[in-house]
Amino acid sequence: MEQHMIELQILSTPDCPPCEIAMRIAQKLQGEFPDLSIEKIDMIEHPEVSVQYRIFSAPGVVINGKLEFVGAPKEKQLREKLRQIVTSAGA
DSSP, X not given: OOOOOEEEEEEEOTTOHHHHHHHHHHHHHXXXXXXXXXXXXXXXXXXXXXXXXXXXXXXXXXXXXXXXXXXXXXXXXXXXXXXXXXXXXXX
């Protein structure tokens, strides 16, 4: 069975408590989704990311190149989105 990596990016800014919450939730869910890779991107250091996704407040959660959440998602919301992606990739 072919493995499908899920690339999750947390678009963040320095001193952003909701960004840290989003990162902790993503890291927690890594145990349930072993093919999940997580990258934190600082929108101040990389302003092109803000332009690319048209997001100007942090955090943003990008999954496989698509902006899925603006603001820190609840754990349940992120889990459901990841399950949808895994299910559709396996179909």
